[in-house]
Amino acid sequence: MNYLIHLLIYFDIYVIVALSLNLIVGYCGMLSLAHAAFYAVGGYAYALLALKLGCGFLPAIGIAAVICALLSLAVSLPAWRLKGDFFVLASLAVQALIFSLIYNWSDANAALGTWQNLTNGPFGIPGIPKAEIAGLRFARPTSFIWLATALAVACAFIVWRLKKSPWGRVLVSMREDELAARSLGKNTRLLKVQAIAIASGLVAFAGALYAAHVSYLDPSSASLDESILMLSMVIVGGVGNFRGPIIGALVLIALPELLRFAHLPDAIAANLRLGIYGLLLVLMMHFRPQGLAGEYRLS
Amino acid sequence: MTAIVEPKTKPQADRNETPAAAAPRTEVERPVVLAARGLRKAFGGQVVLDGVDLELREGEVILLRGDNGSGKTTLINILTGNLEPDAGTIHYLADGSPREFRFPRRWWQELNPFDHFTPESTAREGIGRMWQDVRLFNSQSLRDNIAVAEPRHLGENPIRAIFTAGRCRQQEAEIARKANEMLARLGLAGRETSSGDKISLGQSKRVAIARAVAAGARILFLDEPLAGLDHQGIQGVLSLLTYVAGENAITLVIVEHVFNQLHLRDLVTSDWFLSNGKITTEQLTARTTDENLKTASPEWLKALRGDDTEIVDEPLARGARLTRLRSSKQAHANQAVALELRDLIVNRGSRPVIGFDDNRNVSGLNFNLMQGEVALLQAPNGWGKTTLLRAIGGTLPIHRGTVILQGNDVTRSLAWQRYAAGLRVLQARDNRFQSLAVHEVTSLARTPKAAEHIADIANKRCASLSGGEHQLLALVTSGLLDPDARVVLLDEPLSAFDGTAIAKAVRLVRCAAHASILIVLPAFSEPRI
Numbered sequence A: 001m002n003y004l005i006h007l008l009i010y011f012d013i014y015v016i017v018a019l020s021l022n023l024i025v026g027y028c029g030m031l032s033l034a035h036a037a038f039y040a041v042g043g044y045a046y047a048l049l050a051l052k053l054g055c056g057f058l059p060a061i062g063i064a065a066v067i068c069a070l071l072s073l074a075v076s077l078p079a080w081r082l083k084g085d086f087f088v089l090a091s092l093a094v095q096a097l098i099f100s101l102i103y104n105w106s107d108a109n110a111a112l113g114t115w116q117n118l119t120n121g122p123f124g125i126p127g128i129p130k131a132e133i134a135g136l137r138f139a140r141p142t143s144f145i146w147l148a149t150a151l152a153v154a155c156a157f158i159v160w161r162l163k164k165s166p167w168g169r170v171l172v173s174m175r176e177d178e179l180a181a182r183s184l185g186k187n188t189r190l191l192k193v194q195a196i197a198i199a200s201g202l203v204a205f206a207g208a209l210y211a212a213h214v215s216y217l218d219p220s221s222a223s224l225d226e227s228i229l230m231l232s233m234v235i236v237g238g239v240g241n242f243r244g245p246i247i248g249a250l251v252l253i254a255l256p257e258l259l260r261f262a263h264l265p266d267a268i269a270a271n272l273r274l275g276i277y278g279l280l281l282v283l284m285m286h287f288r289p290q291g292l293a294g295e296y297r298l299s
Numbered sequence B: 001m002t003a004i005v006e007p008k009t010k011p012q013a014d015r016n017e018t019p020a021a022a023a024p025r026t027e028v029e030r031p032v033v034l035a036a037r038g039l040r041k042a043f044g045g046q047v048v049l050d051g052v053d054l055e056l057r058e059g060e061v062i063l064l065r066g067d068n069g070s071g072k073t074t075l076i077n078i079l080t081g082n083l084e085p086d087a088g089t090i091h092y093l094a095d096g097s098p099r100e101f102r103f104p105r106r107w108w109q110e111l112n113p114f115d116h117f118t119p120e121s122t123a124r125e126g127i128g129r130m131w132q133d134v135r136l137f138n139s140q141s142l143r144d145n146i147a148v149a150e151p152r153h154l155g156e157n158p159i160r161a162i163f164t165a166g167r168c169r170q171q172e173a174e175i176a177r178k179a180n181e182m183l184a185r186l187g188l189a190g191r192e193t194s195s196g197d198k199i200s201l202g203q204s205k206r207v208a209i210a211r212a213v214a215a216g217a218r219i220l221f222l223d224e225p226l227a228g229l230d231h232q233g234i235q236g237v238l239s240l241l242t243y244v245a246g247e248n249a250i251t252l253v254i255v256e257h258v259f260n261q262l263h264l265r266d267l268v269t270s271d272w273f274l275s276n277g278k279i280t281t282e283q284l285t286a287r288t289t290d291e292n293l294k295t296a297s298p299e300w301l302k303a304l305r306g307d308d309t310e311i312v313d314e315p316l317a318r319g320a321r322l323t324r325l326r327s328s329k330q331a332h333a334n335q336a337v338a339l340e341l342r343d344l345i346v347n348r349g350s351r352p353v354i355g356f357d358d359n360r361n362v363s364g365l366n367f368n369l370m371q372g373e374v375a376l377l378q379a380p381n382g383w384g385k386t387t388l389l390r391a392i393g394g395t396l397p398i399h400r401g402t403v404i405l406q407g408n409d410v411t412r413s414l415a416w417q418r419y420a421a422g423l424r425v426l427q428a429r430d431n432r433f434q435s436l437a438v439h440e441v442t443s444l445a446r447t448p449k450a451a452e453h454i455a456d457i458a459n460k461r462c463a464s465l466s467g468g469e470h471q472l473l474a475l476v477t478s479g480l481l482d483p484d485a486r487v488v489l490l491d492e493p494l495s496a497f498d499g500t501a502i503a504k505a506v507r508l509v510r511c512a513a514h515a516s517i518l519i520v521l522p523a524f525s526e527p528r529i
Helices: A002-027 A035-052 A057-071 A085-104 A141-164 A166-176 A178-183 A188-214 A224-237 A243-260 A266-287 B072-079 B107-111 B119-124 B142-147 B158-163 B165-185 B201-214 B231-246 B258-264 B286-292 B299-305 B328-332 B385-393 B415-420 B438-444 B448-453 B467-476 B500-511
Strands: A131-133 A136-138 B032-043 B046-057 B061-066 B087-092 B099-103 B127-130 B219-223 B251-255 B270-275 B278-282 B309-315 B321-327 B337-348 B351-354 B365-370 B374-378 B400-405 B423-426 B487-491 B516-521
Touching: A002 A035, A002 A141, A002 A166, A002 A188, A002 A224, A002 A243, A035 A057, A035 A085, A035 A188, A035 A224, A057 A131, A057 A188, A085 A224, A131 A141, A136 A141, A141 A166, A141 A188, A141 B158, A166 A178, A166 A188, A166 B142, A166 B158, A178 A188, A178 B119, A224 A243, A224 A266, A243 A266, B032 B072, B046 B072, B046 B251, B046 B278, B061 B072, B061 B258, B072 B219, B072 B251, B119 B127, B127 B201, B142 B165, B142 B201, B158 B165, B165 B201, B201 B219, B201 B231, B231 B251, B231 B258, B321 B365, B337 B385, B337 B516, B351 B385, B365 B516, B385 B423, B385 B487, B385 B516, B415 B423, B438 B467, B448 B467, B448 B500, B467 B500
Parallel strands: B061 B251, B061 B270, B127 B219, B219 B251, B374 B516, B423 B487, B487 B516
Antiparallel strands: A131 A136, B032 B046, B032 B087, B087 B099, B270 B278, B309 B321, B321 B374, B337 B351, B337 B365, B337 B400
């Protein structure tokens, strides 16, 4: 039962990740490889605020979201001029930069959380406090699942409301024909900044949830592999609508769990998982570019 | 949202109203809505606009003419914020508060994010644009296509969309109601939830015009609004433009193909001719349009095969017509068949597009092209002209029937095999290699004789060619100059051609005396060919 609850917690976390990334990929039509970086920054921000300043869960994730939204300018400003492959490269550069900062911002002679040793480098941050709201501590998985689900539902509601709104409509117009949208007076630069900021803020919630659940965070959560996993969820599930990313998160969470029952040796299981993600992406792009439940084809 | 408000009944004339009070504003009384002075633009040393001065007045309808490469599109791109001129000033006066842009812009002006010269900033000054390829948002409904144009929509702020959804919903309901009314006036009642790609070309052009008006355009630039339309489509667009210019007092600037300029004669108030980087204006008269249309007259058709050409019309199903041009010698000789279609049926999905008749019976299309013959295929929009050429060319599967090329059945052959057998096809769209230079394209197409036809553009990059120059390059590399070509199919080869460019096209076709040529024309146009 605990195993199932853990699975559901991860599902909640990655639903937030996939829905937020869909705002960039599905609604703006921009492939971003930097999403894991903001996920990790959200987790690290929560960890440091909770550990060093004793912040409660809700204020901490709020601040983490604001930090990530501001940091997202590193991706959204290049998006003003860069399109297609060039935007992907720019997002990859941001991802590499943030990963590098997290990995290297450490000093063995300084305490964790100081300016000399903000992230503790490759050793990560252990002992991250469990989530606590109004005296209620979500220490056990059986209680944490409620928090994770509530946050996932809240994020899903925000994304759904945005999708249905005139803002969502103008995003889709921009995706389809940016010049035509601009000729109707729509400020597409501002739209990109808004979409990427909102997506980055939402994924910060997911990062904080993960940090609070596992109580440990290291730079691997900001790696390119994580970004590819996130992108795979969106592409496999389908872009441009609400259900696609949710289905993608379900498939990509379930897949490695199914491999457990194949009794593969631990040494190759992780690598095989990556290989399977890659193969899934190639197959989806070839046979079903709109994804399992998507609305439009990435081109 | 600015609505296209059409009165249900014409207002009764007031018997006490004096004629003077009812008189329309004169040219001088109409306020100036846009003024430009000294506009200059050069591309790589070639001057396209050389000190252009212009003024647009409220409610005017301008026909912007000029030869291919004269700078019409460059001028429109500048006035709509898509391109910065090298020098000059533009005053936008349509929206209550005047706004001026001076060029070249200083470096500190680029730092101000609220003072950029962009399509969206000119749109906020009342500038609207309709492109030749329409550019509706095809994944959205027609209602959403118009509703998205609404300026200053509360719901387009994401914070408001999340936290004040109720107020946004109220505004959205009002906008949706107005959009539905607008669509009803365009004859699209009941189609509000159809997507932009499910309506005809004429309907989509009317929706695009309505969308620009809904965005608050006071000056609308239209790039070939009548291109590709049949008679009914042309009348629909003209009716809307007449209403928009008359009742909404929106200024129109129209660039139109020489074949369709005649339709605009009653609407246009001024004729601007762009030549040598400058604009000359004149009031459009019947004489002017007749002169403009000299190259559009049937005379150029006879020039395709010489003075003794016989023109033979053959009706096809669903209002199409095949016009054969034969010299007297060809007409009386025993000609071999170069291309034959037998009982051809082509589907798109499960829907037959080619091969059914006026009663929707699927019977197959039959016609042939004789050796050395030139034929014109004219058909209404939606007939399937492009589908037919693609099926003959081998890039679309054939459901049933046979394609015989030079006596050989090529129905099951791949496109490259048909090419090897002597078939050449020029598409109407997607026939450009933007990143290549012109001489590289002619090299790719292996057309050794191309140089003499495109000497003045040989060293240009394709990305810098005007629409007409692109089309000329496409025609030159279409197979007309290829000695191995036996049958050449040209899909709308004369689009974007004006004036003398048509004469160049005729010369090219005459070079291909060794081949049989089928030319697809967009629609029935006046004068009828």
